[in-house]
Amino acid sequence: MRTRKPAPKAKKRSGRAAKPKSRMGSRAKAIKAVTPAALRANLVSAGDARGKPPAFDTRALRPSHSFPQHVLAEIHRAADQGLYEIRGFGAKRKLPTFDDLVLLGASVSRYPLEGYREKCGTNVVLGTRFAKKPIELKIPVTIAGMSFGALGANAKEAIGRAATMMGTSTTTGDGGMTEEERKSSKTLVYQVLPSRYGLNPDDLRRADAIEVVVGQGAKPGGGGMLLGLKITERVAKMRNLPVGIDQRSASRHPDWTGPDDLTIKIRELREITDWEKPIYVKVGATRTRFDVALAVKAGADVVVVDGMQGGTAATQDVFIEHAGIPTLPAVRMAVEALQELDMHRKVQLIVSGGIRSGADVAKALAMGADAVAIGSAAMVALGCNKPVYIDDYHALGTEPGFCHHCHTGKCPVGVTTQLPELQARLDPEQGARWLRNYLSVMVLEAQTLARACGKSHVHNLEPDDLAALTVEAAAMAGVPLAGTNWIPGR
Amino acid sequence: MSTVDLASVSVRDLNSRLHALPPGTNERHWRIVNPKGEHAIAAGLTLPLEVEIEGHTGYYCAGMNKAATVIINGHAGQGVAENIMSGEVRVKGNASQSAAASGQGGLVVIEGDASARCGISMKGVDIVVGGSVGHMSAFMAQSGHLVVCGDAGPSLGDSIYEAILYVQGKVESLGADCIEKEMTPAHAKTLRDLLARAGIKADPKRFRRYGSARKLYNFHVDHADAY
Numbered sequence: 233m234r235t236r237k238p239a240p241k242a243k244k245r246s247g248r249a250a251k252p253k254s255r256m257g258s259r260a261k262a263i264k265a266v267t268p269a270a271l272r273a274n275l276v277s278a279g280d281a282r283g284k285p286p287a288f289d290t291r292a293l294r295p296s297h298s299f300p301q302h303v304l305a306e307i308h309r310a311a312d313q314g315l316y317e318i319r320g321f322g323a324k325r326k327l328p329t330f331d332d333l334v335l336l337g338a339s340v341s342r343y344p345l346e347g348y349r350e351k352c353g354t355n356v357v358l359g360t361r362f363a364k365k366p367i368e369l370k371i372p373v374t375i376a377g378m379s380f381g382a383l384g385a386n387a388k389e390a391i392g393r394a395a396t397m398m399g400t401s402t403t404t405g406d407g408g409m410t411e412e413e414r415k416s417s418k419t420l421v422y423q424v425l426p427s428r429y430g431l432n433p434d435d436l437r438r439a440d441a442i443e444v445v446v447g448q449g450a451k452p453g454g455g456g457m458l459l460g461l462k463i464t465e466r467v468a469k470m471r472n473l474p475v476g477i478d479q480r481s482a483s484r485h486p487d488w489t490g491p492d493d494l495t496i497k498i499r500e501l502r503e504i505t506d507w508e509k510p511i512y513v514k515v516g517a518t519r520t521r522f523d524v525a526l527a528v529k530a531g532a533d534v535v536v537v538d539g540m541q542g543g544t545a546a547t548q549d550v551f552i553e554h555a556g557i558p559t560l561p562a563v564r565m566a567v568e569a570l571q572e573l574d575m576h577r578k579v580q581l582i583v584s585g586g587i588r589s590g591a592d593v594a595k596a597l598a599m600g601a602d603a604v605a606i607g608s609a610a611m612v613a614l615g616c617n618k619p620v621y622i623d624d625y626h627a628l629g630t631e632p633g634f635c636h637h638c639h640t641g642k643c644p645v646g647v648t649t650q651l652p653e654l655q656a657r658l659d660p661e662q663g664a665r666w667l668r669n670y671l672s673v674m675v676l677e678a679q680t681l682a683r684a685c686g687k688s689h690v691h692n693l694e695p696d697d698l699a700a701l702t703v704e705a706a707a708m709a710g711v712p713l714a715g716t717n718w719i720p721g722r
Numbered sequence: 723m724s725t726v727d728l729a730s731v732s733v734r735d736l737n738s739r740l741h742a743l744p745p746g747t748n749e750r751h752w753r754i755v756n757p758k759g760e761h762a763i764a765a766g767l768t769l770p771l772e773v774e775i776e777g778h779t780g781y782y783c784a785g786m787n788k789a790a791t792v793i794i795n796g797h798a799g800q801g802v803a804e805n806i807m808s809g810e811v812r813v814k815g816n817a818s819q820s821a822a823a824s825g826q827g828g829l830v831v832i833e834g835d836a837s838a839r840c841g842i843s844m845k846g847v848d849i850v851v852g853g854s855v856g857h858m859s860a861f862m863a864q865s866g867h868l869v870v871c872g873d874a875g876p877s878l879g880d881s882i883y884e885a886i887l888y889v890q891g892k893v894e895s896l897g898a899d900c901i902e903k904e905m906t907p908a909h910a911k912t913l914r915d916l917l918a919r920a921g922i923k924a925d926p927k928r929f930r931r932y933g934s935a936r937k938l939y940n941f942h943v944d945h946a947d948a949y
């Protein structure tokens with residue numbers, strides 16, 4: 233009886249050896265069979281209370297914490313391809329986030345505003361320090377820079393339209409400004425990046441603000457990347473590159489390094505645009521306190537701080553997961569730097585990296601940010617990782633919900649692709665509607681929380697309205713651990 | 723000819739006067755005295771003006787120039803004619819680092835020497851240097867031409883794309899993926915024309931041509947040690 237079940241198995245095995253033609257097929261079957269359910273079934277069937285332990289005791293399968301499945305897979309992939317993994321989307325590892333903070337609604341000691349009757353303002357003015365023409369946004373949620381090239385033209389257009397309908401700004405990216413996005417975006421921020429692809433003074437002059445990109449949260453210290461399939465003729469022409477190359481952009485600006493040069497560079501940009509446009513400086517979150525202070529000293533009107541979970545279209549995984557600090561401590565450090573210089577609210581702070589909801593917005597503002605920017609969440613609103621066209625996710629070796637394959641240029645939902653047949657899956661009008669709805673929801677959520685805290689403007693939220701759920705978050709955000717007045721390190 | 727004295731007029735006032743000129747203006751000739759190393763002099767011009775600067779300029783003189791001709795009768799600081807789109811910028815003396823960085827068009831002539839990173843990230847500009855250039859010149863150069871009548875420092879043309887480099891003197895070393903290439907009659911003609919446009923006398927026959935081996939255009943494991 234003990235051997236009855238394993239017997240057919242042994243037979244199968246010998247059968248497999250006898251028929252080399254079907255070897256791959258049955259091996260694949262054998263591998264497929266090792267699911268947790270199959271293992272449990274095997275354990276039960278092979279169990280014998282009085283005899284020897286089963287030859288294959290699934291309880292003895294001990295996964296390695298140092299070498300979990302995804303690490304094994306990565307080593308196998310690296311051994312096969314000899315190239316680091318390049319991928320899209322942001323960090324996937326668990327990090328302390330705004331989820332680790334809660335807002336303290338009003339009760340007896342403070343009173344709330346009426347949810348549906350009392351106004352809660354959301355507007356924000358950016359660039360009040362030096363620019364002759366600061367920009368005013370109706371909502372404190374902006375769209376982060378995502379290049380044409382990384383995104384298809386339809387995605388860019390959808391974003392521009394949605395942002396315009398919501399009264400917020402959108403941003404160009406590593407690859408220059410397209411006509412479509414200028415036309416569809418009422419307020420367009422023009423990025424000046426190390427690569428300087430398509431950098432054009434006419435575009436500087438027709439932008440509403442200028443963002444000098446020093447770094448990105450997904451890859452602080454690294455340059456842009458766009459792999460061959462996405463360098464189509466149009467993209468290549470805009471970037472002045474050969475079609476189909478694997479583009480790796482510079483990580484340093486070609487004509488300045490360090491804060492003193494940056495000061496002069498910002499002045500030059502102001503001269504070229506006759507001091508009209510707000511000038512932002514965007515940094516990846518690392519030594520945020522110094523970086524923000526130096527950006528302010530260099531003459532920035534607005535500082536953009538992008539935490540390590542910030543999205544990307546193509547970056548080395550090692551960079552995405554292992555460089556930079558999370559958004560949570562970065563916001564605190566940025567606010568502290570501004571306060572130290574007496575520049576808080578005079579130089580505006582935009583925070584990005586992992587913002588997904590109105591709760592995230594409310595918490596970032598309560599910590600002292602003036603606005604937030606979203607990249608990944610906007611893509612998701614446009615259909616990224618939606619369970620549609622599932623076969624195409626499978627063809628990329630992934631599933632909806634797990635996709636980070638923007639780098640391949642074969643986005644199943646037509647967001648991060650240049651292929652016309654895939655782009656056609658995203659109708660700009662439909663996309664604009666989705667993104668607009670989503671932005672509205674975010675703003676309503678932020679207002680709901682702000683009113684509950686008794687605030688008539690989302691900017692009136694303050695650190696006092698926050699408590700932390702974990703010691704880590706308390707330390708990083710500089711907010712007391714819930715139920716205590718303890719901020720680790722203070 | 724209008725003369726602006728930067729001892730009494732700010733760069734801001736000068737630039738706003740230059741920017742406010744209407745297309746087809748008669749005030750096409752400008753002379754700027756006492757530049758004293760100020761930054762961003764004559765940056766962001768858009769009209770076919772002729773601007774002569776009597777003295778040395780600071781960073782980013784004639785930055786992002788379009789259509790104008792800017793002549794510096796002196797030395798130029800960092801990033802002269804950076805991201806130039808069209809027109810011509812001429813430095814009679816030497817230029818500091820990153821001259822004509824990411825230039826997308828037009829002509830930049832440096833009659834003396836240029837420093838490090840001359841033509842870095844160039845995207846279509848033509849650069850003619852009467853003297854020598856420093857290290858990492860034409861780094862990631864995408865298109866356009868760099869002519870060096872003297873010598874080139876270390877790592878010339880590192881990670882170069884489709885730009886074409888001509889050097890008369892010696893090249894201390896070539897950067898990753900940059901190789902010497904054959905000087906065809908067509909290339910010799912391009913070089914002759916560039917020298918003529920720049921008004922610099924040199925014998926095209928004495929130059930060598932350099933460009934991309936195109937081995938790093940696509941990722942490949944066996945090229946990892948090129949960096």
Ligand SMILES: Cc1cc2nc3c(=O)[nH]c(=O)nc-3n(C[C@H](O)[C@H](O)[C@H](O)COP(=O)(O)O)c2cc1C
Nearest residue numbers: 376377378379405406542543544545585586607608
């Ligand atoms: C598809 C994609 C393309 C991006 N391209 C750029 C870019 O060209 N320049 C840039 O500064 N940041 C770029 N980013 C980063 C965003 O500007 C932003 O910092 C980031 O997406 C914010 O984090 P989040 O994705 O968690 O919202 C890109 C991000 C994504 C997702």
Ligand code: SF4
Nearest residue numbers: 616617635637638643
């Ligand atoms: S669905 Fe498209 S946008 Fe989203 S991660 Fe995959 S490839 Fe990128």
